[in-house]
Amino acid sequence: MTRLLEPRAIGMPLERLDGHAKVTGTAPYAFEHALRDPLYLYPLEAAIARGRMTAIDTAEAEALAGVVAVMTPRNAPRLAADDDQELWLLQSEGIHFRGQLVGAVIAQTPEIARHAAALVRIAYEAEPHDAALAADRDDLYKPEQVNPDYAADTDEGDVEAALAAADVAIDATYTTPMEHNNPMEPHTTVAIWEGGVLTLYDSTQGAHSVRTTLAPVFGLAPDKIRIIAPYVGGGFGSKGTAHAHDVLAGLAAQMVPGRPVKFALTRQQMFWLAGYRTPTIQRIRLGAGRDGRLTAIVHEVIEQTARFKEFAEQTATSTRIMYASPNRRTSHRLAKLDVPVPSWMRAPGETPGMFAGEVAMDELAVACGLDPIALRIRNDPAADPQSGKPWSGRKLVECLREGARRFGWDRRAPNPAARREDGWLVGMGVASSTYPAYALPGSRATIRYGEDQRYVVRIGAADIGTGTWTALTQIAADALGCPIEAVRLEIGDSALPHASVEGGSSGINCWGSAIVAAARAFRGQHGAAPVPGAEIGAEMPEDPEAQRFAMHSFGAQFAEVRVNADTGEIRVPRMLGVFSAGRIINPRTARSQFIGGMTMGLSMALHEESVLDPRFGHVVNHDLASYHIAAHADIGDIDAVWLDEVDPHSNPMGSRGIGEIGIVGAAAAIANAAWHATGIRIRDLPITPDKLLA
Amino acid sequence: MKAAAFDYVAPQTVAAALDALDAEGEARILAGGQSLAPLLNLRLATPKRLVDIGRIAALRRIEDRGDHHRIGAMVTHAAIEDGGMALADHGMLAHVAAGIAYRAVRNRGTIGGSLAHADPSGDWPSALMALDARAVAAGRAGEREIAIRDFLRGAFATALEPGEMLTAILLPKLSAAARWGYYKIVRKAGEFPEAIGAALFDSERRRARIVIGALGSAPLPLDNLAARAAEKGIEAVALDAVEAALREAAPDLDRIALRHHAVAARRAILEALAP
Numbered sequence: 001m002t003r004l005l006e007p008r009a010i011g012m013p014l015e016r017l018d019g020h021a022k023v024t025g026t027a028p029y030a031f032e033h034a035l036r037d038p039l040y041l042y043p044l045e046a047a048i049a050r051g052r053m054t055a056i057d058t059a060e061a062e063a064l065a066g067v068v069a070v071m072t073p074r075n076a077p078r079l080a081a082d083d084d085q086e087l088w089l090l091q092s093e094g095i096h097f098r099g100q101l102v103g104a105v106i107a108q109t110p111e112i113a114r115h116a117a118a119l120v121r122i123a124y125e126a127e128p129h130d131a132a133l134a135a136d137r138d139d140l141y142k143p144e145q146v147n148p149d150y151a152a153d154t155d156e157g158d159v160e161a162a163l164a165a166a167d168v169a170i171d172a173t174y175t176t177p178m179e180h181n182n183p184m185e186p187h188t189t190v191a192i193w194e195g196g197v198l199t200l201y202d203s204t205q206g207a208h209s210v211r212t213t214l215a216p217v218f219g220l221a222p223d224k225i226r227i228i229a230p231y232v233g234g235g236f237g238s239k240g241t242a243h244a245h246d247v248l249a250g251l252a253a254q255m256v257p258g259r260p261v262k263f264a265l266t267r268q269q270m271f272w273l274a275g276y277r278t279p280t281i282q283r284i285r286l287g288a289g290r291d292g293r294l295t296a297i298v299h300e301v302i303e304q305t306a307r308f309k310e311f312a313e314q315t316a317t318s319t320r321i322m323y324a325s326p327n328r329r330t331s332h333r334l335a336k337l338d339v340p341v342p343s344w345m346r347a348p349g350e351t352p353g354m355f356a357g358e359v360a361m362d363e364l365a366v367a368c369g370l371d372p373i374a375l376r377i378r379n380d381p382a383a384d385p386q387s388g389k390p391w392s393g394r395k396l397v398e399c400l401r402e403g404a405r406r407f408g409w410d411r412r413a414p415n416p417a418a419r420r421e422d423g424w425l426v427g428m429g430v431a432s433s434t435y436p437a438y439a440l441p442g443s444r445a446t447i448r449y450g451e452d453q454r455y456v457v458r459i460g461a462a463d464i465g466t467g468t469w470t471a472l473t474q475i476a477a478d479a480l481g482c483p484i485e486a487v488r489l490e491i492g493d494s495a496l497p498h499a500s501v502e503g504g505s506s507g508i509n510c511w512g513s514a515i516v517a518a519a520r521a522f523r524g525q526h527g528a529a530p531v532p533g534a535e536i537g538a539e540m541p542e543d544p545e546a547q548r549f550a551m552h553s554f555g556a557q558f559a560e561v562r563v564n565a566d567t568g569e570i571r572v573p574r575m576l577g578v579f580s581a582g583r584i585i586n587p588r589t590a591r592s593q594f595i596g597g598m599t600m601g602l603s604m605a606l607h608e609e610s611v612l613d614p615r616f617g618h619v620v621n622h623d624l625a626s627y628h629i630a631a632h633a634d635i636g637d638i639d640a641v642w643l644d645e646v647d648p649h650s651n652p653m654g655s656r657g658i659g660e661i662g663i664v665g666a667a668a669a670i671a672n673a674a675w676h677a678t679g680i681r682i683r684d685l686p687i688t689p690d691k692l693l694a
Numbered sequence: 695m696k697a698a699a700f701d702y703v704a705p706q707t708v709a710a711a712l713d714a715l716d717a718e719g720e721a722r723i724l725a726g727g728q729s730l731a732p733l734l735n736l737r738l739a740t741p742k743r744l745v746d747i748g749r750i751a752a753l754r755r756i757e758d759r760g761d762h763h764r765i766g767a768m769v770t771h772a773a774i775e776d777g778g779m780a781l782a783d784h785g786m787l788a789h790v791a792a793g794i795a796y797r798a799v800r801n802r803g804t805i806g807g808s809l810a811h812a813d814p815s816g817d818w819p820s821a822l823m824a825l826d827a828r829a830v831a832a833g834r835a836g837e838r839e840i841a842i843r844d845f846l847r848g849a850f851a852t853a854l855e856p857g858e859m860l861t862a863i864l865l866p867k868l869s870a871a872a873r874w875g876y877y878k879i880v881r882k883a884g885e886f887p888e889a890i891g892a893a894l895f896d897s898e899r900r901r902a903r904i905v906i907g908a909l910g911s912a913p914l915p916l917d918n919l920a921a922r923a924a925e926k927g928i929e930a931v932a933l934d935a936v937e938a939a940l941r942e943a944a945p946d947l948d949r950i951a952l953r954h955h956a957v958a959a960r961r962a963i964l965e966a967l968a969p
């Protein structure tokens with residue numbers, strides 16, 4: 001059993017320690033660091049989806065007053081490693097997708113840079129491109145693995161025989177559209193090349209992961225790259241990896257040594273340069289007995305990747321662990337298209353996969369004449385169906401029951417389209433939620449007792465608006481057995497001890513474990529009354545229990561939906577999420593994560609859809625005027641609660657991570673509630689009035 | 695994006711503003727900037743000169759003119775929402791104003807700018823048409839009045855001539871018996887509407903109006919339907935009847951757009967006529 005911390009500061013709803021600086025505008029985001037003599041970069045972007053550049057005329061741009069340099073493949077510094085084609089910039093004339101970075105203008109002001117970029121003339125030799133995903137393509141292929149390292153396919157038992165013999169069977173196809181992350185702060189990098197060292201003020205979820213990725217690309221030793229990111233205005237996964245703009249800024253900086261080069265993507269550019277969630281086409285087949293007990297589960301996924309780089313979303317992996325059945329099959333097939341490469345978007349895999357899976361479960365409940373909660377409870381597996389390992393704590397059933405009680409599920413009519421109020425059809429829906437407890441290796445923390453009698457806790461962790469500054473301070477205080485005022489945390493810099501990326505909802509688990517290890521080592525070495533200057537570091541220990549248990553968080557999402565009988569207008573007046581995610585370090589920031597996730601799920605259910613024009617290979621609605629995101633006024637009474645629990649196997653805090661589970665299942669709960677309201681089953685997101693009127 | 699270079703003038707009087715507007719259409723009036731500024735920044739509009747009419751005090755006034763109010767073109771949505779002045783409109787303008795975008799937009803956006811912009815999805819064109827308002831256009835030759843129906847020529851098209859500007863809206867006073875309804879269907883809070891319905895029934899003044907907005911063209915008055923509703927009551931304008939009237943007037947609408955617009959109108963009628 002993991003030695004658990006005694007909770008004193010953790011579990012307290014501490015206000016954000018960085019809150020004051022943020023609301024008063026003094027917390028510097030990437031673009032805002034006060035640097036002397038900055039230059040500004042505006043990129044050149046490919047205007048075709050596939051082919052090559054045959055000529056680049058930069059004369060007019062170079063002649064413009066205030067332009068310092070125009071960088072193209074002809075004069076760009078050389079890069080060292082081409083294994084990541086997304087980052088292999090300006091090394092050839094080739095074009096893989098529309099909007100690809102093919103050059104840059106560096107100028108005295110952002111306005112001049114942008115104007116000059118418009119003066120550069122590029123001639124192309126276009127090749128036919130292919131940007132349309134379809135289920136009936138004959139070139140779909142099986143990836144070697146899906147993100148991050150799951151098998152692409154699984155197959156157990158004999159699903160075909162079980163489906164043929166099933167009393168009740170569901171066979172339906174669900175689709176989710178291309179979706180884009182839109183954090184408030186755009187992807188931004190300020191690069192400085194000085195004395196053989198590249199410094200990036202970056203808007204990133206992982207200072208060290210960007211360093212690790214970029215060092216070989218630039219052919220630099222890791223200690224010759226420094227990434228600084230104390231405050232980050234949201235990421236949702238899109239800042240979890242280095243993207244091309246980081247490389248472009250780094251190349252530009254090498255052309256103007258000693259001068260900072262500032263580069264922030266425009267909102268539009270974020271729609272092709274910062275990753276996105278692949279569209280998915282998901283066929284689900286379920287077989288069950290009359291009693292609803294599952295005998296077969298099949299989840300077959302078709303999705304896209306870029307021809308020049310593979311990203312395979314793990315859309316069906318949640319299905320592997322959700323419900324018990326002797327016969328189970330999952331698969332992922334990809335189409336390689338001439339489009340930007342997909343990437344992480346909050347709970348990649350679980351988010352689209354659990355939309356399809358949990359709507360399918362609702363359909364099965366209807367087919368079996370069972371309450372959807374009862375169906376889920378009936379199929380709750382005692383151990384992980386995939387690995388056979390015991391759960392470190394699977395409390396899905398408790399979440400469903402607690403949610404049902406709080407939400408007033410007993411008032412739900414068994415039949416759809418049964419409640420009508422003032423011209424609005426009213427329904428309730430439920431869906432399960434899940435997310436794995438990832439533990440990424442390699443985080444390290446140091447603790448030093450300072451002259452000011454405070455403990456300086458250093459780790460290169462990231463706070464992307466989630467509350468890391470606060471939560472890690474709480475963990476450090478408990479680990480050291482001191483008041484939180486006695487802790488001075490330093491994060492957001494690759495010059496600090498190595499930290500894993502803020503991704504996979506793993507940040508607090510990993511960084512907290514490293515801090516606890518360091519604190520224990522510190523007390524062991526220096527005792528309760530250290531002398532100023534006492535210091536020690538420690539790495540996050542490996543968790544032997546991780547091998548013995550299947551560790552996943554679970555939750556239950558409830559939604560009330562109103563659909564106007566005349567127009568199909570949809571409103572979601574009420575949502576409730578009940579989560580089982582181990583110990584909650586800070587209820588205030590945790591609630592924001594859960595509610596934020598659920599809100600993003602509502603937005604996915606009703607609004608978000610990137611429309612890719614296959615004729616040109618670009619997203620047409622590439623701005624917030626036409627890519628719709630739920631506004632405050634779209635959100636009614638939304639609440640998140642959690643079970644009061646501690647995971648005794650996960651880590652010393654007993655936590656499992658909370659950043660992503662809130663979005664998982666939210667869209668399914670809304671789709672299921674829309675069905676309950678109207679009797680109309682919508683299997684294609686987003687749920688818009690025209691689909692309900694069709 | 696940043697706007698292309700332009701000259702900027704901020705005259706103090708309408709006469710000076712008219713002088714600054716050259717007849718070739720190279721100058722553009724800047725009111726609240728809530729539609730124009732994005733157009734400039736996207737370089738969809740590249741005027742040589744901006745004539746900012748925000749300093750012309752006369753355009754910010756609302757005056758009682760006996761049987762109507764004269765509302766200056768620069769009166770903001772927010773000022774109307776806050777209702778500093780009784781307009782004899784039974785609160786319709788304040789209601790419409792409060793539903794435009796969000797407060798930050800309303801603080802700067804103006805009724806005149808909105809009408810001159812003539813966005814088919816804008817609120818004022820439909821609402822003011824239902825109210826039988828009139829636009830006052832000023833040019834070198836003086837002022838002329840144009841009924842809103844004639845003023846709105848199509849999507850983003852008005853009866854303003856080059857060199858003319860909109861100075862005021864004349865809003866007829868409603869009788870005590872008047873009833874109105876205004877309904878818009880929005881997919882998401884704060885968005886431009888998918889459909890607008892505006893209805894006005896003033897039995898004492900023998901006026902009945904039903905206007906459909908957000909059509910992609912100028913708002914569409916359905917006078918016969920309105921007359922029928924005024925005469926026979928709610929029963930005469932069931933959803934089917936509204937849909938039929940609208941289909942006849944706008945045969946190109948697809949099934950779903952037809953339904954949305956008919957429902958918006960029907961809800962506006964219900965608001966106005968419900969006992």
Ligand SMILES: Cc1cc2nc3c(=O)[nH]c(=O)nc-3n(C[C@H](O)[C@H](O)[C@H](O)COP(=O)(O)OP(=O)(O)OC[C@H]3O[C@@H](n4cnc5c(N)ncnc54)[C@H](O)[C@@H]3O)c2cc1C
Pocket residue numbers: 722723724725726727728729730731747767793794795796799802803804805806807808810811813815816817818854858859860861884885886887
């Ligand atoms: C986010 C957002 C949401 C919005 N949502 C809505 C909505 O839901 N409903 C709605 O109705 N509107 C909406 N608007 C538009 C808003 O109402 C604007 O205020 C209005 O369209 C234009 O008014 P303005 O005073 O800002 O005019 P400006 O933007 O300054 O000008 C608009 C146009 O009219 C011309 N013009 C302005 N005044 C005059 C004049 N006196 N004479 C001649 N020409 C003139 C200008 O030259 C320009 O071409 C929204 C705007 C934004 C930014």
